[in-house]
Amino acid sequence: MSHRQLSLNAFLHDTGHHEASWRHPDSSVERAHDIDFYIEIAQKAEAAKLDGIFFADVPGMWAATPYRPTAHLEPITRLAAIAARTERIGLIATASTTFYEPYNLARLFSGLDILSRGRAGWNIVTTQSDAVARNFSLKEIPSAEERYQRAQEFLDVVTKLWDSWEDDAILADRESGLYFDPEKVHAINHVGRHHQVEGALAAPRSPQGRPVYVQAGSSNDGRVFAARNAEAIFTAHQTIEDAKAFYDDIKSRTRTFGRNPDHVKILPGISPFLGDTEAEARELQEYVDSLTVPAYGLGQLEGIAGVSLRHLELDEAVPVELFAGSGDVLDNNRSRLQVVANIVERDRPTLRQLLHRLAGARGHNVVAGTPVQVADVITEWFEGGAADGFNVMPPLYPQLLDAFTDGVVPILQERGIFRTEYAGSTLREHYGLPRPDSIYSDAAGRSDAVATA
Amino acid sequence: MSHRQLSLNAFLHDTGHHEASWRHPDSSVERAHDIDFYIEIAQKAEAAKLDGIFFADVPGMWAATPYRPTAHLEPITRLAAIAARTERIGLIATASTTFYEPYNLARLFSGLDILSRGRAGWNIVTTQSDAVARNFSLKEIPSAEERYQRAQEFLDVVTKLWDSWEDDAILADRESGLYFDPEKVHAINHVGRHHQVEGALAAPRSPQGRPVYVQAGSSNDGRVFAARNAEAIFTAHQTIEDAKAFYDDIKSRTRTFGRNPDHVKILPGISPFLGDTEAEARELQEYVDSLTVPAYGLGQLEGIAGVSLRHLELDEAVPVELFAGSGDVLDNNRSRLQVVANIVERDRPTLRQLLHRLAGARGHNVVAGTPVQVADVITEWFEGGAADGFNVMPPLYPQLLDAFTDGVVPILQERGIFRTEYAGSTLREHYGLPRPDSIYSDAAGRSDAVATA
Numbered sequence: 001m002s003h004r005q006l007s008l009n010a011f012l013h014d015t016g017h018h019e020a021s022w023r024h025p026d027s028s029v030e031r032a033h034d035i036d037f038y039i040e041i042a043q044k045a046e047a048a049k050l051d052g053i054f055f056a057d058v059p060g061m062w063a064a065t066p067y068r069p070t071a072h073l074e075p076i077t078r079l080a081a082i083a084a085r086t087e088r089i090g091l092i093a094t095a096s097t098t099f100y101e102p103y104n105l106a107r108l109f110s111g112l113d114i115l116s117r118g119r120a121g122w123n124i125v126t127t128q129s130d131a132v133a134r135n136f137s138l139k140e141i142p143s144a145e146e147r148y149q150r151a152q153e154f155l156d157v158v159t160k161l162w163d164s165w166e167d168d169a170i171l172a173d174r175e176s177g178l179y180f181d182p183e184k185v186h187a188i189n190h191v192g193r194h195h196q197v198e199g200a201l202a203a204p205r206s207p208q209g210r211p212v213y214v215q216a217g218s219s220n221d222g223r224v225f226a227a228r229n230a231e232a233i234f235t236a237h238q239t240i241e242d243a244k245a246f247y248d249d250i251k252s253r254t255r256t257f258g259r260n261p262d263h264v265k266i267l268p269g270i271s272p273f274l275g276d277t278e279a280e281a282r283e284l285q286e287y288v289d290s291l292t293v294p295a296y297g298l299g300q301l302e303g304i305a306g307v308s309l310r311h312l313e314l315d316e317a318v319p320v321e322l323f324a325g326s327g328d329v330l331d332n333n334r335s336r337l338q339v340v341a342n343i344v345e346r347d348r349p350t351l352r353q354l355l356h357r358l359a360g361a362r363g364h365n366v367v368a369g370t371p372v373q374v375a376d377v378i379t380e381w382f383e384g385g386a387a388d389g390f391n392v393m394p395p396l397y398p399q400l401l402d403a404f405t406d407g408v409v410p411i412l413q414e415r416g417i418f419r420t421e422y423a424g425s426t427l428r429e430h431y432g433l434p435r436p437d438s439i440y441s442d443a444a445g446r447s448d449a450v451a452t453a
Numbered sequence: 454m455s456h457r458q459l460s461l462n463a464f465l466h467d468t469g470h471h472e473a474s475w476r477h478p479d480s481s482v483e484r485a486h487d488i489d490f491y492i493e494i495a496q497k498a499e500a501a502k503l504d505g506i507f508f509a510d511v512p513g514m515w516a517a518t519p520y521r522p523t524a525h526l527e528p529i530t531r532l533a534a535i536a537a538r539t540e541r542i543g544l545i546a547t548a549s550t551t552f553y554e555p556y557n558l559a560r561l562f563s564g565l566d567i568l569s570r571g572r573a574g575w576n577i578v579t580t581q582s583d584a585v586a587r588n589f590s591l592k593e594i595p596s597a598e599e600r601y602q603r604a605q606e607f608l609d610v611v612t613k614l615w616d617s618w619e620d621d622a623i624l625a626d627r628e629s630g631l632y633f634d635p636e637k638v639h640a641i642n643h644v645g646r647h648h649q650v651e652g653a654l655a656a657p658r659s660p661q662g663r664p665v666y667v668q669a670g671s672s673n674d675g676r677v678f679a680a681r682n683a684e685a686i687f688t689a690h691q692t693i694e695d696a697k698a699f700y701d702d703i704k705s706r707t708r709t710f711g712r713n714p715d716h717v718k719i720l721p722g723i724s725p726f727l728g729d730t731e732a733e734a735r736e737l738q739e740y741v742d743s744l745t746v747p748a749y750g751l752g753q754l755e756g757i758a759g760v761s762l763r764h765l766e767l768d769e770a771v772p773v774e775l776f777a778g779s780g781d782v783l784d785n786n787r788s789r790l791q792v793v794a795n796i797v798e799r800d801r802p803t804l805r806q807l808l809h810r811l812a813g814a815r816g817h818n819v820v821a822g823t824p825v826q827v828a829d830v831i832t833e834w835f836e837g838g839a840a841d842g843f844n845v846m847p848p849l850y851p852q853l854l855d856a857f858t859d860g861v862v863p864i865l866q867e868r869g870i871f872r873t874e875y876a877g878s879t880l881r882e883h884y885g886l887p888r889p890d891s892i893y894s895d896a897a898g899r900s901d902a903v904a905t906a
Contacts, residue, residue, distance in 0.1 A: 020630075022625070022627070022632065023627045023630060024627075025627070027627075029625045029627070029632075030625065032625075033567055033656075033657060035536075035537065035567075035568040039537065058655070059556055059557060059560065059655070060556075060655055061653065061655050062655070066631050066632055066633050066634070066635045066638075067630055067631065067632060068632050069625075069632050070632065070633070070655070071618065071623070071633070071655060071656045071657045072655055072656065073563070073564045073567055073568065073656060074560040074561055074563065074564035074656075076530060076561075076564075077529060077530065077533040077561055077564035077565055077568060078533070078564060078568065080530040080531070080533035080534045080537075081533045081534060081536055081537040081568050082537070083488075083534055083537075084488065084492065084533075084534040084535070084536075084537035084538050085537050085538070099554065099556075099557065100554075100557060101552065101553075101554070101589055103512055103513075103552075103588040103589060104512060104552065104553060104557070107512065107527040108527055108529075108530055110526070110527065111526045111527035111529075111530035111531060112530055114486055114488075114526055115488040115526065115530060115531060115534050131651070134649070134650075134651035135556040135650055135651055135652065136554055136556060136650070137648055137649040137650065165524065170524070172475070172482045172483065172485075172522075174475070174476045174477075174478070174480075174482070177473075177476060177520055177744075177746045178519050178520065179475065179482075179519055179520060179521055179522050179523065180519050180523070180524070181519070182519045185519075195590055196587070196590040197587075197588055197589070197590065198584070198587035198588055199588065200514065202511070202512070202513055202514050202515070202523070202524060202525055203486075203524050203525065203526060203527070204486060204524045291630075293630045
């Protein structure tokens with residue numbers, strides 16, 4: 001395969017990414033907390049040679065609503081269970097730098113990377129919700145600036161911890177009785193503004209050296225953080241033009257940090273309704289849209305916009321100026337607000353139409369069509385400089401992932417832009433990312449080797 | 454089975470509980486970080502109908518020594534992977550109340566209990582090490598009093614979180630669009646000295662309601678905490694007399710808290726060297742003892758005693774008065790110090806003999822004999838009011854667990870004191886513990902139901 005290759009993840013989300021998917025008569029809502037449901041999905045994604053599966057996360061309720069599945073299992077434990085029943089597929093979990101201690105999180109991901117033999121990825125988020133802050137002894141969420149400062153220091157700490165055992169630190173020399181080489185296990189002695197961590201990590205270096213660093217924020221703070229640190233970026237765009245602008249911006253920022261832009265994979269979301277005909281696909285989309293509860297969607301939209309929308313009728317056109325202003329918007333909602341503003345300005349939808357647009361995948365790109373049509377969108381974005389791959393967000397699980405893997409993947413394989421077999425065994429290898437050396441690897445004999453008895 | 458029944462756990466620990474086990478020519482040291490090694494052990498323990506498997510843990514290096522495997526994977530992720538490849542056996546992980554946020558830990562154990570279908574147990578520890586504190590932005594470990602105060606509040610918080618979704622909170626009513634009943638999901642609104650947590654937990658109530666509460670400290674603070682909260686207690690005793698005194702003390706304290714003493718299982722450690730003859734078992738023990746590195750054992754012993762022992766010769770008798778005093782001992786080491794003081798006073802060992810005694814299982818009861826002899830010890834303690842079961846600590850994994858399950862378990866089954874089939878599917882059912890009701894279960898309509906959009 002000499003062509004540049006697509007990366008494809010399956011973004012798992014309860015019964016599907018459409019907020020009303022659980023109300024579909026054939027939904028798997030009764031299995032939403034059954035680990036075997038997710039294991040079966042992961043095994044199918046692996047059979048289709050996808051790069052990875054991904055869970056979003058927030059350490060609190062998704063939203064204060066009884067109108068959709070809001071209870072969600074902790075993702076790292078879920079992926080550890082899935083790891084034991086899969087062989088190759090990458091396993092990406094979201095975790096918040098604002099609400100974890102770095103030593104604990106470093107251990108959880110080190111555990112996942114070791115037990116999965118090198119398949120872990122970490123979607124690094126700072127979390128923007130006051131409600132979540134109140135689960136962690138805070139009255140309100142720190143500012144975006146404060147959160148990203150802490151996130152950068154957090155990332156530095158866990159990087160040092162993951163590097164603290166050099167790759168060849170374990171000797172296991174029965175003869176001499178030396179289990180490890182004390183010169184190759186390093187106290188990190190981190191002293192910073194937010195964290196003071198002595199180390200070393202209580203685990204050997206993991207198969208990937210470090211899990212893959214993933215990032216999903218599109219605010220300015222988020223873009224700087226991503227360009228400096230991320231190896232894969234999950235992003236939301238409605239049009240190829242918006243996606244291309246984002247792609248160019250990130251790749252260019254990456255260069256200013258002295259990084260190789262090929263080592264930052266940009267993966268927009270795509271949420272495909274698939275049918276044997278375009279009409280069939282649209283019919284399914286319209287049916288699932290019709291299951292939404294407007295009160296819920298309205299609450300979500302008000303959260304994004306930072307203004308009340310209760311004065312609008314459902315079949316009234318949404319005033320363009322409503323989304324043009326700044327409103328009282330949380331930082332991380334700005335990029336999502338921009339997506340909504342663009343839709344309103346371009347398409348002039350009624351409120352009901354706008355709610356349906358957002359119901360599909362919260363601002364991600366929802367497409368309805370045949371496998372060929374969806375493959376065409378993917379190919380066009382991939383070859384048009386708008387994406388290195390996609391985070392696939394089936395509106396209804398497992399049916400619309402099955403339709404994707406059975407229908408769309410073979411077309412992409414025929415076109416030579418997606419693998420027919422895994423070439424490697426780690427997520428880094430699937431993404432074409434290098435395995436980083438330990439920052440301590442040239443440091444044998446350094447004075448920060450751990451004190452030993 | 455009308456007899457009172459034994460509980461038996463396999464306490465997993467790298468290549469085995471003997472500190473020099475990894476140096477045995479047939480040790481599995483090369484597999485110490487291979488999840489399949491632990492999955493195979495768990496599957497064997499399950500085939501023998503054991504109640505559970507157990508991992509100790511500390512969020513730092515086991516000890517600052519290069520002389521034994523000190524790198525250990527995070528236990529909750531390990532157990533999640535093991536859960537996916539087993540069906541019935543209980544899964545008990547240690548986690549520290551001093552170094553976790555309660556909301557995060559509540560989610561991890563909720564995840565484990567849900568994905569294992571009700572097999573999770575939590576060994577609640579407060580952690581006593583200054584070195585660990587320095588991994589968490591502290592200069593030194595808080596006092597035992599401070600740690601146990603925080604632990605009690607931590608336990609109250611996670612209990613409320615695990616109860617915050619009533620058992621019948623999920624409606625998943627496609628017709629009405631209501632996923633859960635907002636009257637049955639509760640903000641916990643905890644405001645305490647150490648924690649302020651709003652809740653609810655982002656997960657439905659788990660199969661066991663709450664994971665099984667396990668405790669292992671034997672200091673006075675630890676005993677009070679255990680009598681008040683624990684449903685299973687892991688403990689270390691060298692003689693049946695010491696074990697019986699502890700057993701009576703805990704059961705009596707339990708009554709003073711108004712609890713049913715049958716709902717607190719007391720499980721001493723037992724570390725059996727097994728052979729076809731007693732001579733063969735002793736020979737194996739002596740061989741593994743001979744592999745110890747004295748400098749390491751001496752460091753460990755000095756930590757327990759709080760005094761230097763470097764002036765002693767290895768073959769010199771240990772002066773009784775050395776362990777009689779108080780020394781500068783960390784709180785949680787007091788109970789271990791008492792075990793050592795008892796050995797020295799009773800048996801007057803040389804330093805080398807004492808190091809070998811402790812090398813086996815750090816003060817737990819090491820026995821060497823035939824399967825019948827080991828079964829006799831277990832039966833005597835169990836029927837003599839010294840134990841409700843045992844935490845089995847094979848000196849060498851997997852060989853000496855295999856010898857236990859193949860040799861000792863069938864004898865206990867023949868004697869009618871150990872199950873030949875699982876009667877239930879959860880760890881609570883294996884231990885004969887009740888499933889707790891949610892503290893909110895009579896509270897439909899309470900004003901702390903979560904705000905909903």
